[in-house]
Amino acid sequence: MLVACALAILPARAAEPQAPGMSMVTFNLHHDREDWPQRRQVILRELEALQPDAIALQEVIQKPYVRNQAAWLAGKLGYDYQFVSTDPPGRFKRYGNALLTRRPVLARGEHLLAPRTDYRTVAHLRIDVDGQPVNVYATHLNERSDENGGRIRGEQVADLLQYIAATSGDAPVVIAGDFNALVDAGDLSALRQRYGDSYGSVHVNNQLAQVSTLNRHYYEAPSRIDHIFFQQDQLVAREARLLFDQPYAEGRWASDHYGVWARLQFAP
Incomplete structure (x- = not known):
């Protein structure tokens, strides 16, 4: 009893406060394949638990009997969202990328990446993170694995960087999406x-070549092609991990990609 009393009067250790910053998720939704009504509940539960400041989504679809996937998730989460598609508004089927955020939106934009014939887009939101403006961009680059695909992605990266330079101002930049390329690809x-790789920065001593964001249930070779890049002079990557890398039921997965979550801290 005396020991218990002595322990009881010890002050509780306060949790260490996290330095100011933001969290970001990128995830390829695999559009509405393989029982989207069930998959979306799994995805929603994980995002509700994480409450990321911003979410980049790729392969977002809307069509008859399928509400825009980004709009559905944003509505359930209580987030604002920006959906970007080369399909015009009002068309029966639209397909593209999206950004979701729980933070106030200061500015928004969209851009069709060069070459225009590849129909690739970038979405942009400038959000207020506790008084600090941050630019977040979401994109999905060309998927071809041959030499021509590499050339197209190089052109898309150049156009993406020009768009960022024209729209970011002095606020920090975070770029997330499915780049269809390894982080060290030419x-x-x-x-x-110009930008750091959040997952690689956090896990610098790990065997990164064995890490995959392509779901190994669908793809044989490991390939980390989904990235969250950050502006290194204004942000620091503190944590990063994969999401949806385990089946939620026998033979059922949230997507054919894993997601990536990162916590970024504002640089001193």
Whole structure:
């Protein structure tokens, strides 16, 4: 009893406050394949638990009997969203990328990446993170694995960087999406010269070549092609991990990609 009393009067250790910053998720939704009504509930539960400041989504679809996937998730989460598609508004089927945020939106935009014949887009939101404006961009680059695909991705990266330079101002930049390329690929070199790889920065001593964001249930070779890049002079990557990398039921997965979550801290 005396020991219990002595322990009882010890002050509780306060949790260490996290430095100011933001969290970001990128995830390829695999549009509405493989029982979307069930998959979306699994995705929603994970995002509700994480409450990320911003979410980049790729392969977002809307069509008859399928409400816009980004709009559905945003509505359930209580988030604002920006959906970007080359399909005109009012068309029976639209397909593209989206950004979701729980933060106030200061500005928004969209851009069709060069070459225009590839129908690739970028979505942009400038959000207020506790008084600090941050630019977040979401994109999905060309999927071809041959030399021509690399050339197209290089052109898309150059156009993406020009769009960011024209729209970001002085606020920090975060770029997330499915780049269809390894982080050290030549077609992403111009991007890597200016922005850091959040997952690679956090897990620098791990065997990154064995990490995959392509779901190994669907794809044989590991390939980390979904990335969250950050502006290194204004942000620091503190945590990063994969999401949806386990089946939620026998043979059922949230997507054919895993998601990526990262926590970024404002640089001193």
